[in-house]
Amino acid sequence: MSKKKLKVCLVDDSPIDREIEREALLGNEDFDIEVTVCRSGAEGLDKISADTFDLIVVDYKMPGMTGLEMVKKLKENNVDIPVIMATGEGDEKIAAEVMKIGAYDYVVKDDVPKGSLSLALKRTVENYGNKKERERLEAQTRAYAEKLQVANKQLMKLNQIKSDFISTVSHELRTPLTTIRETVSQVLDGILGGTTKEQQEFLTMCLEDIDRLKRIIDNLLDISKIEAGKVEIKKAPLDIVALARSVGSTFGPLAQKKSLEIKTNLPAEKIEISADKDKITQVFANLLNNALKFTQKGHVEIAVRDEGETVECSVADTGPGIAPEDLPKLFDKFEQFGRMAGPGEKGTGLGLSIAKGIVQLHKGKIRAESKLDQGTKFIFTLPKS
Numbered sequence: 001m002s003k004k005k006l007k008v009c010l011v012d013d014s015p016i017d018r019e020i021e022r023e024a025l026l027g028n029e030d031f032d033i034e035v036t037v038c039r040s041g042a043e044g045l046d047k048i049s050a051d052t053f054d055l056i057v058v059d060y061k062m063p064g065m066t067g068l069e070m071v072k073k074l075k076e077n078n079v080d081i082p083v084i085m086a087t088g089e090g091d092e093k094i095a096a097e098v099m100k101i102g103a104y105d106y107v108v109k110d111d112v113p114k115g116s117l118s119l120a121l122k123r124t125v126e127n128y129g130n131k132k133e134r135e136r137l138e139a140q141t142r143a144y145a146e147k148l149q150v151a152n153k154q155l156m157k158l159n160q161i162k163s164d165f166i167s168t169v170s171h172e173l174r175t176p177l178t179t180i181r182e183t184v185s186q187v188l189d190g191i192l193g194g195t196t197k198e199q200q201e202f203l204t205m206c207l208e209d210i211d212r213l214k215r216i217i218d219n220l221l222d223i224s225k226i227e228a229g230k231v232e233i234k235k236a237p238l239d240i241v242a243l244a245r246s247v248g249s250t251f252g253p254l255a256q257k258k259s260l261e262i263k264t265n266l267p268a269e270k271i272e273i274s275a276d277k278d279k280i281t282q283v284f285a286n287l288l289n290n291a292l293k294f295t296q297k298g299h300v301e302i303a304v305r306d307e308g309e310t311v312e313c314s315v316a317d318t319g320p321g322i323a324p325e326d327l328p329k330l331f332d333k334f335e336q337f338g339r340m341a342g343p344g345e346k347g348t349g350l351g352l353s354i355a356k357g358i359v360q361l362h363k364g365k366i367r368a369e370s371k372l373d374q375g376t377k378f379i380f381t382l383p384k385s
Contacts, residue, residue, distance in 0.1 A: 003032040006125070007052065010037050011044035011070065012059040012086065017109055021057060021086060024117045031121070041065030045073060053081055055124065057117070060087035060094065060106075071101050082128040084120050086112070104128060159227075167224040170217045177217070181210045219350040222282075223333060226357035231279075233361050238277050239270040240311055240382070241304050247284040248302045254292055255300065262288075265303035271311050273384045279358045280382070284315070286351040287378045291317035298375075310364075311384060316377035322370040330368050331356040355380070 008025055012018040018037060025033050036051070038044040041062055048056070056074075058067040065073075067085050074081065085098040085106040098106045104127055105120040186192050188203040195203065225231045248262050255262045284302070291300045298318025305312045322330065334349040359366045359380045366380035 003030065004125075005032045005034070006054040007034050007036070008055045008057060009044060009047055009051075009053045009081075010035050010057045011039075011041060011062075011067070012057075013039055013062045014059070017059065017086070017088075020109075020112055021117060024112050024115075025057070025121070028118050028121060030118070031125070041067070041070035041073075044070060048074070048079060048081070049077075055121065056081050056083045057086060058083060060085050060098065068097070068101060071103060075102055082124045084117070084124055086117075163224045163227055166220050167228075170220045170224070173217055174214075177210060177214060181207065181214070184210065219354060222354050223350050223357070226354065226361070231357070231361060233276045233279060235274045235276055238273055238275045238280065240273050240275070240280070240313065241266050241270050243277065243280060244284060244302050244304050244313060247281055247288065250285075251288045251292065251300075258292060258296070260292065260295060260297070261299040263299050263301040265301060267304065267306065271304065271306050271384075273311055273382055275362055275382060276358075279361070283355045283358050283380065284313070286355045287315040290351055290378075291315050291319070291376070294376075295319040307381065309384060310381045312379060312381045314377055314379040316375060318375045321372040321374055322368070322376055323372060327368060327370065331366070352378075 010018065010021055010025065012021060018039075022035050022037060025035050036047055036053070038047050041058070042065055044056070044058065047053075058070055060067040062070075067087075071083055071085075074083070082104040083102065085103045086109055087094055087098070087106060088109050095106050104124040107116045107120045184203055184206050187195065188200060188207060222231075245264060245266060248264055252262055288300065288302070295317040296319070300318075301314075301316045303314045303316070305314075331352050332349075333353045355378075356366050359382070362382050364380055364382040366378065368376060368378050370376040
C-alpha cells in the first residue's frame with residue numbers, strides 16, 4: 001500500500017536542529033515526505049508563496065522573524081496550511097501561546113530524535129483532515145439550506161397563488177351555480193310547464209350533480225380559508241354529547257339506504273366544552289360521511305368519552321380499512337387512499353383535511369387507526385376550555 005505524499009516546509013535558523021528535524025521527517029514511516037528547507041522566516045514566507053505545501057514546521061525562536069510572527073503573517077495572508085511549532089523549551093505557557101495563534105501542534109526540539117515530531121505530524125495531518133472535512137460538510141449544508149430556503153419561498157408563493165386561484169374561482173362559480181340550480185328546480189317542479197317522467201329523471205340527476213358540485217366548491221373554499229388563516233372560530237358552551245347524537249341522527253337515512261347501522265357509545269350525562277358548534281358539526285359530518293362512503297356492510301359507531309381536561313370523540317367503521325403505508329398521508333389534501341368506495345358519490349379528498357384543520361384551530365388533535373379488513377377509526381380530542 002503506497003504512503004500518502006506530503007510536502008513539508010521546514011523553517012529553522014539552526015543548521016544542527018534543521019538537519020535533525022529533516023532526518024526525522026524523512027524517516028517517518030507513515031508518510032512519503034518531501035522536505036523544503038528554509039533558514040529564516042522571510043525565506044519561508046517566500047517559499048510558501050511560490051509553492052504548495054501540506055505542512056509547515058517552524059522554529060519558535062529565530063532572529064529577524066520569530067516563528068510566532070511568521071504564523072501571524074500566514075494568517076494575515078489567509079494561508080491555510082497546518083503548522084507545527086518547534087521550540088527549544090518545554091514550557092507549557094509557550095505551548096499555549098503557540099496553539100492560540102493557530103498552530104496545530106508543537107514539539108520540543110530535544111524530543112525530536114525520540115519520535116515526537118513524527119507523532120505531532122500524524123496528529124496534525126489527522127486533525128487538519130478532520131477540519132477540512134467539517135468545513136466541506138458545513139459548506140455543503142449551507143448550500144443545501146440556501147437552496148431549500150429558495151425552494152420553500154417559491155413553494156409558498158405557488159401555494160398562495162393556488163389558494164387565491166381556488167378561492168376566486170370558487171366564489172365566481174357560486175353565483176351561476178345557484179342560478180342553474182334554481183332554474184332546474186323550477187323546471188322539475190313544473191313551474192315552467194309540464195315534464196315527462198323521463199325528463200324528470202334526468203332533471204333530478206342534474207340537481208344531484210349540481211348539489212354535489214356545490215359541496216365541492218364549499219370544500220374548496222373551506223380549505224382555502226383554513227390555509228389562509230381566515231377561518232373565524234366562534235366558541236361558546238357546547239354539549240358535545242348532544243351534538244354527536246344529533247349529527248348521528250341526521251345521517252340515519254343515508255345509513256339505512258346502505259343497510260348500515262349507526263351505533264352510538266355516548267355517556268348519559270352531558271359533557272360541556274367551549275367550541276364552535278357549526279365547525280365541530282362539520283368535523284363529525286365529514287368523518288361520518290367518509291365512514292358511510294367506504295363501508296358496505298356492518299355499522300358505523302360514534303363515541304364520546306370524557307378525558308378530564310379534554311374530550312375524546314371518535315367515528316369508527318367496519319369497512320375495508322386502510323393500508324399502513326397510506327395512514328401518514330390520510331389527512332393530506334386531495335388524497336384518495338386505497339379504500340374502494342361503493343356506488344354513488346366519490347369524494348374530493350378534502351373532507352379529512354378540513355376536519356384536521358378545524359380540530360387544530362380548536363387546539364385539538366386528530367388521528368386515525370386502521371387495520372385492513374377490520375375497519376377504520378378516526379379519533380379527535382378537544383380541550384374543554
